[in-house]
Amino acid sequence: MFDSIRASLGITGAHGIVRRYLVVNGFDGALTMLGLIVGFYLSGTTELRVILGACVGAAVALAVSGFSSAYISETAEKQKELRELEQAMITDMAESIHGRASRLLPLLVAFVNGMSPFVISLLIISPIWAAYLSIAMPLPPLEAAFVVALAVLFMLGMYLGTVSGINWLWAGMRALIIALVTSAIIISLNFL
Template identity: 40%
Template sequence: MSKLFKSFFRKIRLYLKVTRASGIARRYFVMNGFDGAMTAFGIILGSWIAGVSNPTVIVLAGLGACLAMGLSGFFGAYMAERAERERHLKELEKATHNHVDPIQYEASRFVEFYVALIDGLSPTLTAIISIIPFILVSAGWMSIGDAYIVSMILALITLFLLGIYLGKISKENGWLYGIAMLIVGAFTALIIFFIQIFLGA
């Protein structure tokens, strides 16, 4: 079994190396993970300001956003990546007079799905993290007030960790990237707060 897993992951690394898709996957993960975290943060913050006390409303809104982002991300990325890979393969066929290494075809097919999966899962996962406290409220394990606090903290932690990851990718100071992400979150909170005041006025 271990040999099977090693062979599987070795093949994945080969496919990513052949297609040079690692960077693309990382960008999709960060960009869409950021979108998911910010969307959930916006839903939760807006619900808190509006005084929503029914956790089911927040859970359904959050899960609906997760589902929409996940599906649109997956299918959009799959179609875009497939078109790009097809173009690349045709260029290779033309340049090599149809003597393209079969690994190129295998790698392209794998990467189309792999990148789409990253694109679809990253916003879903980062958004769900912030919704978990409200699921606990529905189960009777947490109060709604505590859920708001915990979920917003989780959203900010998620943003901070995405910033740390960005810093690691760029080989720069991850803390600065993390703080920058937190500033974006705080800025978003201010915008939502002022919109609520304006609409409530």
């Protein structure tokens, strides 16, 4: 059964699509959390329950948005591809591996697109969670979460660099620069 699923997904180039969604929406989740953390830091909010509530709410919204948007768009895309192939083949391909792939891939992509920002968001806010549970940390919770967010974004960039075959350090630094520019924009808006 797993061989059949792997074959179905293999012919659609699922690995590339899944990887793209993993990084794109993971980046989205990480930057959203970074923005929230910087915003909370600048506003002087110290109530951890409020910060956690807002961050978890945003993470859930990102997950649902990621799942539904990817499912709708990928289903439409794969059905269109299958119709075009059926026209070329002049036959119904619903029961072939192409038909199975057109049903499986949107689900897989939707899952990855939904879970990627959710898991990354939870990872970034883990220091806030730890502080809420009174676990001792070397840094204050918001600062620690900020550092984790930068580290996650650096690693996402590094992963992309490894995939595309460019220098992983430069790719990671590029993602880090984007994170720092985002923070700078939020900080400068605070002075308006």
